[in-house]
Amino acid sequence: MRASLQLHATTAPGLEQVLARELASLGAKDVAPAVRGVSFRGDLELAYRANLWLRTASRVLLALGEIGAGSREELYAGIRAMPWEDHMSLDKTLAVEATSHKSELTHTQFAARVVKDAVVDRFRDRTGRRPDVNPKRPDLLIAVRLLDNRCWVSLDLSGERLHRRGYRPPGVPAPLQETLAAGVLMLSGYDGAAPIVDPMCGSGTLLVEAALMAMNMAPGLLGRDFGFMRLPGFDEKLWRGLKTEARALVRESHEPFVAGSDISDDALRATRASARTAGVDGVIRIRRADVADLAPRTEGMLVTNPPYGERLGEQRVLAELYRALGDNLKHRCVGMNAHVLTGSKYLAGCIGLHPHKRDILWNGPIECRLLHFRMY
Ligand SMILES: C[S@@+](CC[C@H](N)C(=O)[O-])C[C@H]1O[C@@H](n2cnc3c(N)ncnc32)[C@H](O)[C@@H]1O
Numbered sequence: 091m092r093a094s095l096q097l098h099a100t101t102a103p104g105l106e107q108v109l110a111r112e113l114a115s116l117g118a119k120d121v122a123p124a125v126r127g128v129s130f131r132g133d134l135e136l137a138y139r140a141n142l143w144l145r146t147a148s149r150v151l152l153a154l155g156e157i158g159a160g161s162r163e164e165l166y167a168g169i170r171a172m173p174w175e176d177h178m179s180l181d182k183t184l185a186v187e188a189t190s191h192k193s194e195l196t197h198t199q200f201a202a203r204v205v206k207d208a209v210v211d212r213f214r215d216r217t218g219r220r221p222d223v224n225p226k227r228p229d230l231l232i233a234v235r236l237l238d239n240r241c242w243v244s245l246d247l248s249g250e251r252l253h254r255r256g257y258r259p260p261g262v263p264a265p266l267q268e269t270l271a272a273g274v275l276m277l278s279g280y281d282g283a284a285p286i287v288d289p290m291c292g293s294g295t296l297l298v299e300a301a302l303m304a305m306n307m308a309p310g311l312l313g314r315d316f317g318f319m320r321l322p323g324f325d326e327k328l329w330r331g332l333k334t335e336a337r338a339l340v341r342e343s344h345e346p347f348v349a350g351s352d353i354s355d356d357a358l359r360a361t362r363a364s365a366r367t368a369g370v371d372g373v374i375r376i377r378r379a380d381v382a383d384l385a386p387r388t389e390g391m392l393v394t395n396p397p398y399g400e401r402l403g404e405q406r407v408l409a410e411l412y413r414a415l416g417d418n419l420k421h422r423c424v425g426m427n428a429h430v431l432t433g434s435k436y437l438a439g440c441i442g443l444h445p446h447k448r449d450i451l452w453n454g455p456i457e458c459r460l461l462h463f464r465m466y
Contacts, residue, residue, distance in 0.1 A: 094119070097137055098244065099147040100127040104451040105273040109146045112276075116143055138318065138329055141248055142310035142336060145272035145299070148251050151233055151244035159241035160194055162204050168241065169208035177245060177321060180217060183224035184209060187246075190236040205234050205243075229320040249317030256314040257368035262293050262360045266395055266431075268309070270453060271295040274460055275303065277449050278393050278429035282306065285390030289381045289415075291350030294361030294374070296393055301348045301370035308336040312368060343373055351379035381411065384418040388425040398433040405434055412440035419443060419465055428463040435459070 097118075101109045106123040113121050116139050118130035132140075140150045154177075157168030178184060186209075188202040195201045206223060209232070214220045231246035253269040266274075275296065280286060282303040288296045302309060310316070311333060318324060348370075352358055358376055365371040379385075381396075396415065399405045412432075419428050420443065432438050433456040445461035452458065 094131050094133060095137060096129070096131055096153040097140070097247075098127055098129045098151045098153060099140060099144060100149050100151070101146050102126070102148070102267070102270055102273065102452055104449060105146045105270070105277075108273050108276045109144070112144050112146060113140065116140060134325060135328060135332070137247055138325075138332055141252065141316050141318065142332055143308045144252065145303070145309055146269050146276065147248075148253060148269055149246055149248035150252075152247055154243045154245060157241050157243065158239065159201075159236050160239040162195065162200075165195065165201065165204050165236075165241055166208045169205050169243065170212050172243065174209050174212055175216070178221065178230040179322065180213060180219050180221050182229035182320065183222045183227075184230040184232065185223060185225045185228035186232045186234065188234045188236065191238075193236040193239050195236055201234065201236055201241075205232060231317055245317075245321070247316065247318040247321075249315065249320070252309070254314065255309050255368070256312045257298060257364045258293065258295075259360060259363040259367070262363075264295070265292055266295045266453060268295055268299060270451065271299040271395075272303070272309075273451065274395070274429070274431055275300055275393060277451075277460055278391065278462065279427070280391065280393070285347045285349070285387075287349045287351075287387065287390065287392050288394045289351050289379070289384055289392065290394050290396050291352045291361055291376065292354075292357045292395070294350060294357075294364050294376070296395065297348050297350045297361060297374050297376070298364050298368050298370055300393070301365065301373045302368065304341070304348060304373055305343065305370060306339050306341045307368075307370070308339075311336055311340075348374045350374065350376045351381075352376075353378065353380050381418065382414040384422050386422040388423075390426060392419070392423060392426055392428040393431075394429075395431040396437075398437055405436055408434075408437055409440045412437045413442060416441035416443050419463060423465045426465050428465060430461045430463070431458055432461070433458045 110121050110123045110128045118132050120131045122129045159165040186202040186205045188198040210220045233244045235242045253267040286300050365374045447462040449460040
């Protein structure tokens with residue numbers, strides 16, 4: 091599998107351009123941003139590298155082909171004709187995930203079942219036996235995307251989504267996915283060198299992602315596994331070599347230049363636990379503080395994701411917090427750049443400052459604004 095492969099990395103809406111830049115810097119060819127993802131070409135090494143290094147991708151897919159899918163029969167026949175025995179053996183398990191837009195087959199679970207049946211029937215006809223299905227942790231995850239009655243068929247090389255880096259303590263809610271936090275930092279121009287502060291750090295996702303960037307630590311080094319490891323032809327030597335290379339590139343530093351605070355002790359505990367598991371506790375300094383008592387600063391950047399409340403009543407209560415943040419930025423952060431991610435237009439206005447730029451991002455189903463302020 092040294093040949094050029096057609097690959098696709100998915101991401102949250104609004105992060106396509108940063109993901110494209112990440113891919114270009116890894117040496118990907120024909121990088122083409124699309125909606126919620128980026129297509130590119132590369133060899134097996136690049137596919138492994140993408141899983142190891144990408145900070146804003148949710149998963150990396152290997153495109154297998156495109157077939158007609160105007161009806162159940164057409165989809166079934168197209169899938170059954172594909173050489174699935176090249177991608178899995180009978181002792182492995184499979185699962186199928188489907189999406190559908192503007193197609194006759196609108197029901198994604200139905201489309202997934204048709205694909206699964208076609209793969210299983212192909213094995214049964216050729217060998218008399220059928221592979222098992224494991225929806226939770228399959229060896230082979232087939233991703234199909236139906237659009238305009240065509241179907242794009244891919245293998246998921248990542249397995250579990252890449253935002254699951256492995257450092258978040260179990261049971262701690264994730265108000266911000268790791269991949270979105272990394273995207274927020276990149277859109278804010280964070281280069282891993284400038285001092286950075288998050289005065290409402292919550293469980294510390296922005297801080298840990300910033301620290302990983304500052305230390306040039308590949309997120310895939312944090313101990314999780316990947317779907318490609320369970321595919322036939324997994325090149326373990328190549329993968330080990332890429333990890334050794336990535337480890338050698340880690341910048342060790344004992345200077346705490348990533349700083350965070352929060353009003354909640356639980357949040358600080360979660361941040362500490364994540365930082366320790368990620369191996370970045372040496373560069374993160376945290377303390378308990380109200381954002382209204384922000385320590386004066388003149389350099390570096392502030393990146394934060396204040397609470398935004400879903401109901402209007404909650405938002406009215408939070409208005410004061412946003413006003414305090416705005417006042418503090420104005421009076422105590424002259425010379426800094428500030429970047430605020432919020433899901434509320436009303437609360438964004440309460441900051442009382444004019445952003446020089448704004449990006450639209452989606453935190454799950456919530457449309458958010460990332461506001462960029464220059465504090466002269
Ligand atoms: C949306 S969460 C931040 C999520 C965070 N980005 C993460 O990765 O988990 C907002 C945080 O603001 C904190 N907060 C609320 N009011 C605050 C205040 N007055 N001063 C400091 N922190 C505050 C909350 O405790 C909460 O942890």
